[in-house]
Amino acid sequence: MRPNDRRYRESHEWAQKQGDVLAVGITDHAVEQLGDLTFLDIKAKVGQKVKAGDLIAEIESVKTVADIYAPMDGEITAVNAPLGQDVEPLGQSPFEKGWIVKLRPASAGAYDALLDAAAYEKVVAH
Amino acid sequence: MKQTPFHACHVRAGGRLVDFAGWHMPVQYASILEEARRVRTGCGLYDLSHMGRVRIEGKDRIAAADRIFTNHIAKLKVGDIRYSLICNEQGTVIDDVLVYGETDAVFVVVNASNTDRDLAHMRELVKGFDARVVDLTEELAMCALQGPLSEKLLARSVVEKEALSSLGYYKLMRGTVLGMKDVRISRTGYTGEDGFELYFPRQEAERVWDALLASGGSDLAPCGLGSRDTLRLEAGMPLYGHELSEEINPLEAGLDWAVKFAADKPFVGRAALERVKAAGPQRKLVGLIAEGKRIPRQGYAVRHGGADVGFVCSGTFSPTLDANLATAYVPTALADGQTTFEIDLRGTAIAARQTPLPFYKRQS
Structure with a gap:
């Protein structure tokens, strides 16, 4: 079972409440599917307004490249710039060290609409 | 999906299995990069029974x-x-x-x-x-030992040790392997390292796989197709569907050495290729090293002087060279070893310089 202190999207992002902002990352399942990670290109900038589904980063592995999306509407309040230099902490620890951006949600209800850990488990099991 | 005779071994070892050309094949067991480094420095065991x-x-x-x-x-x-x-x-x-x-x-x-x-x-x-x-595909298993330790490790399982040692690159022998007589052993591979490919009855597959791994100890581990692709690209070897296709002729691919226009050699495609040879190929396959941390991928546009001039065939991060490599077709006039290009990586232009193929050649 994955951590139930946060919510998930079917596209394998997670979002965790940290005060009035959400930390956003990708799941261990996404990391495993990508294989050896080589580079994280964080496209989002601090202060940028994003909509749910907007591209916030691209992640590269030896075999492929994948898009990472904003889980909801909001404003970017921080980016994990060191991961752009060295993506390894994300690969080692996607739920703890792997946060990619922090975002102040535009509405309070958006977080609750995401999948809880049990529902995400079913997505991954398919 | 079809399963090779080694399929149960991959499942037992926790390999990550994917659909490859209709076969359920291991792309990696642990890390693709670790497996690639293993083959450059030690030895890896590959299931190639899908071929x-x-x-x-x-x-x-x-x-x-x-x-x-x-x-x-x-x-x-x-x-x-x-x-x-x-x-x-x-x-x-x-x-x-x-x-x-x-x-x-x-x-x-x-x-x-x-x-x-x-x-x-x-x-x-x-x-x-x-x-x-x-068609012998269903009745024969095929596996490969690849890496500088291949001869030493395979010798532990082969009766004809001297013949194995003196077997030249791109030569075939028959030998007794783990009790199986008359096994085809070829000194070939798709990694740019020394190595062997073995062909034997499919019902022996699991036993042979386990015995080879047991006799290799920590010097040998199973490796997946992901590392094989990285290694073959480092070694400048073409992959069908990437450097080769029905849109590409062998002369532009730089494979002139494998096309023989001898008088007594009426192969299919000869007349067309004689015309290509006479006129010179319009484009050529080149090796590129991309700047920065991003990896060029198949299909990305190659630009020069503001115009699209070619396309990427394959790209990888190279653990051996610690660089991002690509092959690409560009117009013959630009395939001069000097001209620099830009690769369009999903909207970002990345500088790329030419480098001779192969990217990597082993010391022999």
Whole structure:
């Protein structure tokens, strides 16, 4: 079972409440599917307004490249710039060290609409 | 999805299995980069049973083979192995293969993705000859040991140790391996390292896999197709569907050495390729090193002077060279070893410089 202190999207992002902002990352399942990670290109900038589904980063592995999306509407309040230099902490620890951006949600209800850990488990099991 | 005779071994070892040309194959067991480094420095064991294995038999088999393949099969002695193309009448590539000279047959190893098409094509072409095409893919298992320790490790399982040691690169022998007599052992591979490929009855597969790993100890580990792709690209070896296709001819791919225009060699595609040779190919395959941390991928546009001039065939991060590599077709005039390009990586222009192929060559 994955951590139930946060919510998930079917596209394998997670979002965790940290005060009035959400930390956003990708799941261990996404990391495993990508294989050896080589580079994280964080496209989002601090202060940028994003909509749910907007591209916030691209992640590269030896075999492929994948898009990472904003889980909801909001404003970017921080980016994990060191991961752009060295993506390894994300690969080692996607739920703890792997946060990619922090975002102040535009509405309070958006977080609750995401999948809880049990529902995400079913997505991954398919 | 089809399963190779080693499938249960991959599942037991926790390999990550994916659909590859209709086969359920391990792309990696642990890390692709670790597996690639292992093959450059030690030894890796690969399941290659998805590849097609075909025998051409009959009195006219050589003549038939010289019609099918671009390399000169009449010159092949027993125990010799040649890389070759199969072309269509337009001179573009249906497949790239290895052709083995045997006492009573021509043995051919083809790409998994093309096996059905190759069989149909070969069967059509042998109709005018006393020759038959026999598909051995289902009855033979195929695996490879690749890496500088391959000879040392394989010798532990082979009776004919001296013959193994003196077997030259791209040569075939028959030997006794783990109690199996008459096993085809070829000193070949798709990694740019020393290594061997073995062909034996499929019912022996799991036993042989486990015994090879046990005898190799910590010097040997199973490796997946992900590392094989990285290694072959470092070694400048083409992959069908990337550097080769029915849109590409072997001369632009730099494979002139595998196309023989001898008088007694009327292969399919010859007339078209003679025209290409006379005019010179319009484009050429080049090696590129991309700046920065992003990896070029198949299909990305290659630009020069503000215009699209070519496309990326393959790209990888190279653990051996610690660089991001790509192959690309560019106009012949620009394939000068000097001209620099930009690769469009999903909207970001990345500088790329030419470097001679292969990117990596082992010290022999």
